[in-house]
Amino acid sequence: MKKPLKFPDFKDEDKAADWLDKTDFSDHLEPSDLKKINLPNLKSTKRLISLRVEESLVEKAKQKAVKLHIPYQTLMRQVLHRGLEAI
Incomplete structure (x- = not known):
């Protein structure tokens, strides 16, 4: 057995998933x-919202999501999250 790893306490699924x-x-x-x-x-801390975006943006997200093998809503949520973290 390798060195033990302590799991932190998480307040929501997104933080647990990120960690x-x-x-x-592999070291543990x-x-x-x-x-x-x-x-x-x-x-789950997800909340349903309505957001109007261009159809071309939705289609582009769907195409990229297919390549990544994930639902396009998940991809858009990830992009929104990363964008907000960057500003």
Whole structure:
């Protein structure tokens, strides 16, 4: 077994997902160390909104999402999130 890794407490799924995406587990875990965990206290913080955008923008997002094998709404949410973090 390699050095142990402490999992932080997360307030929502997006923060947990970001941390999991950015963390390199290869220094901390062997495949035999893995076990299933539950995150019962996390609630989705997503809210439905209406946003008018050009059809060409939606089509472009759909095309890129197909290449990335993700739903286009997920891609647009990621782009919005990254854009807001950048400003």
